[in-house]
Amino acid sequence: MQQRLILASGSPRRKELLSNLQLEFDVIVSEIEEIVDNTMTPEKIVMSLALQKAEDVARHHRDAFVIGSDTVVVFQNEVLGKPKNEEDSFRMLRMLSNQTHQVYTGVAILTGTSRVTFFERTDVTFWELSESEIAAYISSGEPKDKAGSYGIQELGSVLVKGINGDYFSVVGLPISRTIRELKKAGYII
Template identity: 65%
Template structure:
């Protein structure tokens, strides 16, 4: 069986693959994450995932590589990881009391073959107070997460409801990923 590699340094993605007892190693992609602003959000997530997987695949031609990227979209605006506290505050205020979409793109690459797909999940936040936002930002949790929050940690307290794949919001649509992986082995 070919070795499996996760092309991501995300501890959440690593935990998800461990949860389903997959044997894999982690090799973090070093690409500069860039995309064509004309792409729709789903294309952006899949394209970034593919860039990451192909980057790691260059030195691991005999392996199966999983690349993933998660973005948050609110009113057509793509929200990546915040650059600073002010941007995190802005994003959380924007999401407060509203529904946004979390799109996780996945690419699986092996040799000359690849597949890409995405999952799109609707997440609705409660109305957030300034104090809640300030407390959350001081925790440091939002600073390395798309849209400035993580659903699996303290950010879960902001979520009023979710429609779609929870694991996709965490960072990897687990069930679909494993189903797609089967065709590579």
């Protein structure tokens, strides 16, 4: 019998990444109010948030392998979450223009008997962006629900000059490492 795999995230990007591997899994979105301790380092923040999501779902599904994940963008020690509004989005994108920032994605994998958390950090460099380019991107609606106000895999790809690290981690789930950690935890692929 196939072990049950649950993605504790409503992110369509994370769902797509797992679907690309032709794995059978369910999506059960965590309903907890995320608690962020801003005194923590970015890597601890994303691992803590990923763990909170996974624990919330796993307590109702102890027989499953549950994956929680969270992503933040960091520039000059400022954690950039999802924008509050268009002005906030503009502020973030102007800040990231012609600069290198870091994207941290934390992952938690829970089973009935084990708990694994890890993170990946990727450096992303943006092109220099004009105010009209930023405004056009914001008007697309794409930045609304994304950490740092951009998505690397869609229209936001034209903002990115280069990356150093795991592309899929920037999308929202470091898929290669996640699969390796699932196997270590006993998941049979």
